[in-house]
Amino acid sequence: MSDIQGSVGQGGDNAEPDVRIVQKALNRFDLTPLTALAVDGRCGPRTIESIRHFQTRNVGIANPDGRVDPGGRTMRRLDTGSGERGTGQSPETRAADRQLRAERVDPRVQETAVTTRLIDHLIPRFGSLRAKIIGGFLSDSDQFWKVNYHWEYLLTMTEHSLTLSLDRADQTDLQNLASSLRGCAPTPSCGYTSSPVGKPVDNSSAEDALRRYQVLRSGKETFGRVTQRADLKKKSTRSAAMFDLAAAPVASPGKSKHGSGYALDIQGDNNGIKSLCSGLGATLVFDEKSHVHVEFKNGLAAP
């Protein structure tokens, strides 16, 4: 685990990357009755409460100040990892773990205690498989953000397709698709496909966001149909994978297991990932083309 650059917590500097490191580290410990933190880089009351709780229980500080300082006692204790995998391991083993994580887990992946356990059990089994975890815990608002990502992507691909040679019917279908998408635009209406998860923040009402999801879902079906019928992949200089992603299904926000931490998005050799995860007891394996969405509601099967 990399060390923090500035202090985190009550009255701390609270730089976003540092807050993430601390939130991730806290989630490796069982802080019952407190639940896992969203790793969002924002130091709110829940993060501070978790730091205090950790200081009392795991560091043995009688009057916890709710702050983690670089190189300080609380940070050193956080750095030992969880009770489950940190203690008793040699420094070499921990370094190997860190190395494996750096290779197999995108740093933007958000984790709860559940996600962390899943990831820690899964990545040693990747072996030579081309696989990298690119998504973990997603809060409700992050799941709606994902809808916006797909919304923007589909609109861009629809606009691009309208520049290709099309017969009348296909052109009409795509024009209708583009205008129905524009009719349910998020606020702001662009930037989702070029920013990290959760950015920019959409100011739509919940009602508008849900309607966007409905329009997106049927729009993706239309786009997939026209792509086939008009042979768009052949006509375009863009990759076939981009057309597949635009048409790929997107999970219903609020219902996805990303909200409870039981789902992971894994990128790489899709077929290999699917068979590995099925063999390990995945309760759902779903090919989203750009990655495989897997859910382990019952944890991982014994090796």
Ligand SMILES: [Zn+2]
């Ligand atoms: Zn997913």
